[in-house]
Amino acid sequence: QVQLEESGGGMAQAGGSLRLACAASGRTFSTGTMGWFRQAPGKEREFVAAIWWSGGLTDYADSVKGRFTISRDNAKNTVYLQMNSLKPEETAVYYCARRRTGWGSRASADFNSWGQGTQVTVSS
Numbered sequence: 001q002v003q004l005e006e007s008g009g010g011m012a013q014a015g016g017s018l019r020l021a022c023a024a025s026g027r028t029f030s031t032g033t034m035g036w037f038r039q040a041p042g043k044e045r046e047f048v049a050a051i052w053w054s055g056g057l058t059d060y061a062d063s064v065k066g067r068f069t070i071s072r073d074n075a076k077n078t079v080y081l082q083m084n085s086l087k088p089e090e091t092a093v094y095y096c097a098r099r100r101t102g103w104g105s106r107a108s109a110d111f112n113s114w115g116q117g118t119q120v121t122v123s124s
Contacts, residue, residue, distance in 0.1 A: 009118030022096030
């Protein structure tokens with residue numbers, strides 16, 4: 001069983017930056033996909049970004065491409081999400097998730113383990 005714990009959420013002004021971290025513990029493997037999702041009040045959870053744990057492949061939602069960067073530190077079992085040029089509409093709870101096998105899906109149902117989430121609030 002993998003446990004995921006997010007950190008780094010908080011408040012930022014529009015145009016500002018935050019960096020989220022997701023630390024994995026427990027039965028971790030150097031394979032699979034790590035992803036970030038977000039859910040705003042009254043909205044469905046949506047895909048933000050993903051990274052292939054061992055190969056460095058990345059995928060981004062169109063809405064964040066060019067502003068957000070996902071990265072990983074395998075030695076620390078940690079995945080990061082650097083968020084720049086934040087917008088008020090990106091206020092949401094951000095979740096880290098892991099998919100044991102496979103690459104390419106953006107569907108939350110395909111991810112097996114989830115963190116508790118961290119709140120990101122962007123003020124205008």
